[in-house]
Amino acid sequence: MSERTYWATHGGHPPQTDLLTDRAMFKEAYAVIPRGTQRDIVTSFLPFWEGTRLWVLARPLTGFAETFSQYLMEVSPGGGSDKPEDDPDAEAVLFVMEGSLELTLGDEPGDDDVHTLNPGGYAFIAPGETWTVHNRGSEEARFMWVRKRYQKVAGIEKPESFVTNEQDVEPTPMPGTEGRWATSRFVDPADVRHDMHVTIVTFQPGGIIPFAETHVMEHGLYVLEGQAVYRLNEDWVEVQEGDFMWLRAFCPQACYAGGPKPFRYLLYKDVNRHAPLSLGGHAGR
Template sequence: MTDYYSPTGGLPPQTDLLTDRAVFTESYAVIPKGTLRDITTSFLPHWRKMRMWVIARPMTGFAETFSHTITEVAPGGGSENPESDPTAQAVLFVVAGHAELTIGDQTHLLFPGSYAYLPAGCAWSFANDHDAPCTFHWIRKAYVAVDGIAPPDPFVTQDADAPVIEMAGTNGAWSTTRFVSPTDMAHDMHVNIVNFQPGGTIPFMETHVMEHGLYVLQGKAVYRLNRDWVEVEAGDYMWLRAFCPQACYAGGPGPFRYLLYKDVNRQMPLTLR
C-alpha cells in the first residue's frame, strides 16, 4: 500500500531555529509541513472531536476558486451536518485511519487511499467509530452549473483502483491517477494524483489558465514556481495562481506523488469575482 503523509501537530522545541521554507508571493505559496502545528488548527460547528488545518481558502491574492483543508477526526468524532454551503461540491481523500462516510442511505468504509466525490447539495455524514484518528483532505469548490448538462453523481473509489494515465513519451516516469475523466463536462474541478518516478520531470515551463493546489503525499522533488526553484517533500503544500510558470524534477530515491486540484471545463468569466 502507498504511504501517504499525514500531519501530527505538536510543537517544535524551544531550541529549534525559526528558519523554514514557508513563502507567500503574488504568484505562488509554499506551506511546508512544519507549519501544521497544534496552534494552527481550526474548528467547525456541527462537528465532534475534529480539528483541521486550512491550507487554502478564497481570499484576495490567494486561492480564488477553492478551499483545501486537512481534517483530523478523533475516535468518536464526526458530523451529521458537515457542509453548511449548499453550493459546495467536495472531494475527500483519506491519508490515515478509518471512518464511515454515509451518502444518502449508503455507507462506505473509508481507509487510506479512499476518494469520495460529493456533489453540491449532497446529503452526507461522517463518523469515526474506530480506535485511531482519521485524517483526510477536504477540497471544496462552488459548483458552476451549465444548461443542458446534469451535475455529477456522488461516488467513492480508491487510489489503487483508479486508472493511471502515462504522459506521452515518458515511459511511465510521469503519470496521472485520474478519478474523473477529463472529457466529462459535468465536472468543473479535477482532483487527481500526479506521479513521478525518480528522475521524472515536467520538462517545460507549464503556464496555463488553471489555478493549482498541490499537496505532496509521498517523496520529494525540486519544483520551479515562477522564477524560483524550491525543494518540497511529503507533507508540503503549494498553491499556484493561474498562469504561474511551473516545472518539476523528481530526484528520488522513491516516487514523488501529489494530490492536485485544478478548476476545469468552464468558460472564462468576464467579471472579476
C-alpha cells in the same frame, strides 16, 4: 504496482531550540506551506463537527486561492459530523491518508450508501448532496477535504457522488515519458459535468516536467509522498511529503523528482467552464 503511502501531519510544537529558518513562502503567484508549519497553534474547528480539528491550507482570499478551499482534517475516534457542509452549492473531494472514515450519502441511505474509506479512499461529493462522516475506528483519521462552489450550466446535469480508492485506479502515463510521469484520474476529463478535477500525480525518481507549464487552471498541490525541486514562477523550491503548494492561474511550473521514493501529490484544478468576463465572475453590472 508499488506500495503507496500517504503523509499527514500530527501537529505538535517544535522545541524552543529549533531555528526559525524555514521554507514557507507567500508570493503573488504562489505559496508554499511546509509541513512544519502545521502545528497545534494554527488549527481550526468547524460548527457541527465533534472530536475534529483541521488545518486550513487554502481559502478564497484576495491575492490567494480564488476557486477553492482545502483542509487537512483530523478526526478522533468517535468524532465526525452529521452536518459537515453548510454551503448547498459546495462540491467536495475527500481523500483519506490515515485511519478510516464511515461516509454516508443521501437523505434516506440504504446499505449501499454507507462507505468505509481507508487510506487511499477517495470520495466525490456532488453539490447539494446530503452526507455524514464519522470515525468509527480506534485511531485518529486524517484526510484531505477539497471544496469548490459548483458552477452550474443550463442544460448540463450536475455529476453524481461516488466513492473509490486510489488502489483501484490505474495511473495514465503521460505520452513519451515511459511511465516516469503518470496521473491517476478519478473522473473522465471530457465529462463537462465536472468543473474541478482532483487527481494524483506520480513521478518516479528522476522524472521531470520538461517544460514550464503556464495555463489558466488554478492549483492546489498536497505532497503525499517523496520529495522534489519544484519550479514556481521564477523560483526553484525544495518540497517534500506533507508540504502544500498553491499556484495561481498562469503561474509557470515544472519539477524534478528526487530522492529514493516516487514523488506524488494530490492535485486540484478548475476545469471545463468559460472564463468569467469580469472580476468576481459576474456577466455584467
